[in-house]
């Protein structure tokens with residue numbers, strides 16, 4: 001019994017501090033465990049344009065934007081947070097961080113259906129991240145909100161990029177079905193612990209990784225931990241890849257500091273995984289998939 005485990009954390013951006021990442025992932029890094037950070041190249045702060053997306057996140061603004069920046073109309077390139085870039089580069093050097101491309105501004109760019117503009121956005125995203133993280137592999141793309149057009153997926157597969165998203169987003173083709181399932185996964189307790197039929201696969205030169213969200217502030221922390229343990233144990237038993245997706249900011253209340261119960265549940269989960277002898281801690285880039 002072996003599980004390949006990838007820890008993915010979304011939404012690192014100009015607004016992220018090394019301290020926040022260390023509070024959540026310091027224990028992993030102490031133990032030599034790599035974390036895949038999905039980094040937003042130039043965080044947009046405008047109101048979300050699409051009404052359905054606003055209703056999906058239950059807010060006019062992306063919840064990852066600190067309140068005082070919301071609606072400022074500016075974009076904030078991660079390159080302007082030099083302290084964060086230096087911190088991440090040092091972790092990349094030590095094999096403790098993999099950087100994935102997480103949109104460009106984390107707005108609705110992944111809903112575009114125009115392939116020329118998609119290629120331009122992808123190139124712009126990669127080159128901005130390349131300028132900040134010169135040695136990062138940048139071989140994986142994580143679509144913001146787990147929502148994307150078919151043309152985006154075709155472009156990424158043509159380019160041989162790896163993709164990490166949720167199974168339902170990838171395989172349910174109609175937007176209505178995807179929305180329904182997204183709501184189910186994020187909005188209902190039962191959905192959180194259901195494992196998809198596959199958690200990783202290969203298509204051509206690309207690897208696909210289907211992540212699972214467990215540690216969400218709207219749920220009871222103990223329940224988050226139980227769901228995560230159950231899913232991890234099932235992946236271990238079935239020798240599946242286990243992609244645990246977090247958003248570091250979920251572990252903090254903007255006005256009241258760290259959410260101690262949720263953090264403690266997350267740390268208990270790391271200890272649970274560390275106690276299992278047959279875990280291969282890996283990254284999207286390094287994870288081997290033998291044809292399935």
Ligand SMILES: [Zn+2]
Pocket residue numbers: 010011102106143144145
């Ligand atoms: Zn995101």
